[in-house]
Amino acid sequence: MSKDLNQPLGGNKMPRFGGPATMMRLPSQPTAEGLDVCFVGVPLDTGTSNRSGARFGPRQIRAESCLLRPYNMATRAAPFDSLQVADIGDVAINTFNLQKSIGLIEAAYDEILSHNCIPLTMGGDHTIVLPILRAIARKHGPVGLVHVDAHADVNDTMFGEKIAHGTPFRRAVEEGLLNGKRVVQIGLRGTGYEAEDFDWPRAQGFRVVQAEECWYKSLAPLMAEVREQLGKGPVYISFDIDGLDPSSAPGTGTPEFGGLTTIQGMEIIRGCRGLDIVGGDLVEVAPPYDPQGNTSLLGANLLYEMLCVLPGVQYRA
Template sequence: MTPTFAIPPTFLGSTLDPAAARICVAGVPLDLGTTNRAGAREGPPAVRRASRMLVDGDNPANWRDPRTLGLADVGDFAIALGDLPGSLSLIAEQAAAYAHLVTIGGDHSITLGLLRALARRCGPVGMVHFDAHVDTWPDSFGQPLGHGSVFYRAIVEGLVDPRRMIQIGIRSPCERAVYDWTLAQGVRIVTAEEVHESGPRVVAEQVHAVLKSGPAYLSFDIDAIDPGQAPGTGTPEVGGLFTWQVMAILKRLAGIDFRGMDLVEVAPAYDQAEITALAGSAVIWQYLCLQPFS
């Protein structure tokens, strides 16, 4: 058995030809949409390195090993240097080539490009969104695009069905008008405090009730997790989810028709002992274990 430090520098050490893969993993080293600390462009290699800790056996929750799923790491997408709208167009163009894509960011603005590609194939999708922030501001400090406005744009553009959208871990400061607009669209908001008080099983039941049937997408901002357990991010907010709560919710989401996911906002320069990158890689690993293996 290959020791973890010698695993190839891809997600879970994948070396499968993308043409033969059921699910592909891509990195998007883009952080032009950040509004606080930059650095999420370094997220993809950090999460890939951390994923080496997950290659030595099955997931004890369901005895599945994502490496047997048919997984290929296709490397990093091209971006337009210094050009956020241009980069989102490039992301959408490249994402369209993959039937089921798992993406490592990069800041949360990349999700808009990914959803544009997915919606062209599936129509408006349901959304499970883990985050400290609602990300439904109509702009980001006067700019129409950014990591704080990604789901405002996604709703307005008809990329997601807000009546089949649930946000988990929300706790940041937010203008009342933004919060109320989000609720008025039909989005279910589950605060971090609600998760702490009700527990993962109840939250997972809410996810199933909101999503019902139909295609869905998972977008996971690492700042959903408390900065005491995931400090390596650009906009940390205290009072967040614990990693055990995240894992407990995710493992109960089997049966949802996920068509893709992203893990965003890992900024390794602010990390401690890789704990943020480890959390991010585990989120993706848990998601992959939910997929049909037959």
């Protein structure tokens, strides 16, 4: 790997409305070879149950990410000082066949992980986390999970199907991809069909933090408890944008009111600093439902915050 680390294209070198259409206007390359971290898109929404459109998420997140700068002024994180990062483009999913897409995603992440590269994923609907976790578990074994979402995504089936955006974490438990005692779900809320919707994950050992427990407060104390619970060992972050309230993230397929604030979303990710994070995703951004682009811009910022808490990131005094 070159001693010269990739840097985002600066706004004083090229106007922010110009330059490459990559995450943060980083260099692009076809594989994860030589990288510590890669941004990768999975433009799939075949698994959605309500409003489609998340297939456009990766492209729009990249477009809005042109506003991001390399240093985190709040945390002093300078990820590009120590990590080689690039955008490796999108997984070429099968538009017409969800099962084949699952296999394509698994193979793509097996290849990424073969380079000891940490993937940060732009979704796509939440179905994609299942094949990603399969690849992650082959590399790292069962992992801990920080899951932000309005929904538990532990349905047994949806319209008789075992794989869809509302089922991935039940499949992940059944397949031994997660360590249930090292899983926390934050922001769950809304209406349901039965109490088991949130009780099933509790029965697996998950810590379930419903949105009502988060109202009117900082989540920094919660994240201190989460860090203690997850302890050492690999951790994956899965962030569904509908975990945040639709007043700030309207561009999503299954919005639920009474959600987390943008500040709380950032507190959750920043609170993961010190954990052994082996990957993360930001899913369910559906740009057609937010023509202003704010949801995509928020998604880009949250992915950047994930980058800033990865192992090996340097912090400037």
